[in-house]
Amino acid sequence: MTNRKSVIEIENLSKSFGNQMVLKNISLKLLNGENLAVLGKSGTGKSVLIKCIVGLLKSDGGTINVFEKNVTSISRQELGEIRMKIGFLFQSGALYDSMTVKQNLEFPLRRIKRDLSEIEIKEKINEVLEQVGLAEALDKMPSQLSGGMRKRISLARTIIVDPMIMLYDEPTTGLDPATSDEISTLINDIQKRYKTSSIIITHDIRCAQKTADRVIMLNDGTVYQEGKIEDFEKSADPLIKSFFI
Amino acid sequence: MKKFSPAIKLTPLLRDATKVTLKISEKAIAKKEQVSNFMTDIADVFLFILRIFKETFSRNFEFREFFYQCYKIGYKTLPLISITGAIMGLVLTIQSRPTLANFGAVSLLPGMVAVSLIREMGPVITALICAGKIGSGMGAELGSMRVTEQIDAMEVSSTNPMKFLVVPRVLAATVMIPILILYADALGILGSWAGANIKGDVTFGLFFRQAFRYVDFVDFLPAVIKSVFFGAVIGIVGCYKGYNAGRGTESVGVAANSAVVIGSLLVIIMDMIAVQITDML
Incomplete structure (x- = not known):
């Protein structure tokens, strides 16, 4: 998997709102064709992270390379071209x-x-x-x-x-377990059918177990743990264990 | 005999002085922040207006959305404006008639009503009603779109929300509100004729001729020009408040409410300026 090309590369990303620093020097990569789940408690900056990737929020520092273009410093037109290759599923659905x-x-x-x-x-x-x-x-x-x-x-x-990249912001939040499973299956189907690379922001461990090739856990604005879902399942860390209860 | 110790006497005084100084400093910082926030808001409004101008004259104008907004603003506000316009003329006539009758000047009634409707009452009252209906509608609609992330969704699907949502609404308000004002003026004169016939008997043709004997082009032109500005201000304020609404559901109400309050206030202020300018000419 590590030989695959990365479609998103984030280096030392930081973002604050007023005095509150939400993301603190976060670095991560999304490889071509993989499903990356980003786990974390509410308020750890998961949604802020993907909003920075599509330029909905302006980062305070660091770089975000999407298809080798740094979205923090490109023109509005170039950002528009990048956005055409990205699909963003909002937490609320955001239907018109x-x-x-x-x-x-x-x-x-x-x-x-x-x-x-x-x-x-x-x-x-x-x-x-x-x-x-x-x-x-x-x-x-x-x-x-x-x-x-x-x-x-x-x-x-x-x-x-x-889209070539899919960003899912809490795709299963507010849904019953059966519907959540259906959405998770859909995420996998989309990956297979459209060959997308995805970041799935979630705190639903069932969704992460079903969809993720790799998992990153955020805590207090930093990357707390990174690895396969199996590694997370075996972890003795109290914070990680709390997600599997 | 007790020993005199200035330090003991001064300590409480110094403590009080420090407390007062701290309070003053806190108040000064709070005031500075308020002024700074106000200045930032003003700068934001100017940048918003500049973006509207820029997007209006850039490529791919959203004609379909513009015509839809014209229909929404114009056609759907028509019943409200019709009733208000007619009642405005009717009431003005009924209220003015006894005073004019005392001076034996009832024949001046149509002219007086027409001039006051066209120059002042028609534009201002119609604009205030539009600020209530159209401004609040824009504030609430865009505000709820902001809260439910629909504006963000538009942005990530490579659609410029300023171009699609704001520009057509502001332009439609700028075009349609002057038309609504002229329509309200016309219905006001019709209402006035109805009012004149309650205690008198005058044909519409005669009433119309008497009304327009006293109305000049110089009465129409400033009224139309200020109506265009009223329309633009109502559209800009409604869209600005909605587009920049906060994230909670409460923000939708705040956006709609402040769109009406600020829109109405600006209409009154602009009318005062327009009257001063017209008076100088």
Whole structure:
């Protein structure tokens, strides 16, 4: 695995909000084709980390190389080009309330893949809806969907533009165990089908066990532990053990 | 005899003085922070306006969203503006008639109502209603989009939210609010005619001719110009407050509320400035 090329390389990343330092000199790599789970308690800066990767938050220091381009110092246009290759699943789903499911799916597609014909757009929408198992939801409004359905549609909206990197922000938070397992299975399916590399931010250990090739645990803004999920399972560290109870 | 010890007498005094100095310093720091925050807010607003200008004249203007916003602002506010405009003219006529009758000047009523509606009451009252309906709507809509990460989602899918959300709304408000104001003026005159007929009998043709005998182009032009500024201010304030809303759900209410309060206040202040400028010309 270590011979694989890295698609994201973070060096000494730091980020604070006011006097509170959330990320303290974090360094990590995401290898091509791997699922990297980032574990940690709430408030340890997991979501801040991936928001810095896509440029939603500006880091205070360090470098973030995505496909060998440092996103902390590139132009807005270059950042836009990088973002076209990244899919971001938000914790809340972030579906556009005023649009139907179909319009939600069309929105990124028409803006990122401008050369597609109407037929191709329709085919692509049907393909991703079938992928997430919600072909019947096409004309529904987000308010008519359950929490799990919203997550699935949000996932469909993310993969519709064929991203090379997927960033999942707490994909199973607020879902029942059965739906969480379905989302975890979907994450694996997407990795296999679209050959994506993913960072999965979570504190759901079942999700990490099911999806992660490698795990990083954050604590107090620093990388606390790194390794395979099996190593974490065997660990005697009280903090790590607390996640497996 | 007790020994005199100045140090013992001075210690409590020094302690009190230190406490007072510390309190003053804390207050000074708090004031400095308040001033600094206020200046940062002002700078933020200017940068926001500059970005609106920049995005308006950059490529790929969102025409579809602009026309949709025009429809939302214009068509959907029409019933409210119709009722307000008509009542404005009706009430103004009923209230003014007895005073004018005392001076034997009832024939001046249509002209007086038309001039006051076109120059002042129409623009200001309609703008205040628009600040309430349109400004709060923009603040709440963009605020809830910010809270539910929809604006972030737009940004990561390579769509510029300023271009897609803010520019069409601000431009639509700038275009539609002056049109709504002119429409309110027209309905105000219609309402005034209805009011004049409660205690009198005047045909609409005669009333209309008498009304516009006293209205000049110089009455229309400043009113239209200030209406354009009212529209722009309502759009900018609504979008700014919503776009920069905080992260909690409470922020949506705060954004909507402050969009109305600041929007209305700015309309009144701008009207005062416009009146001063018109008076000088």
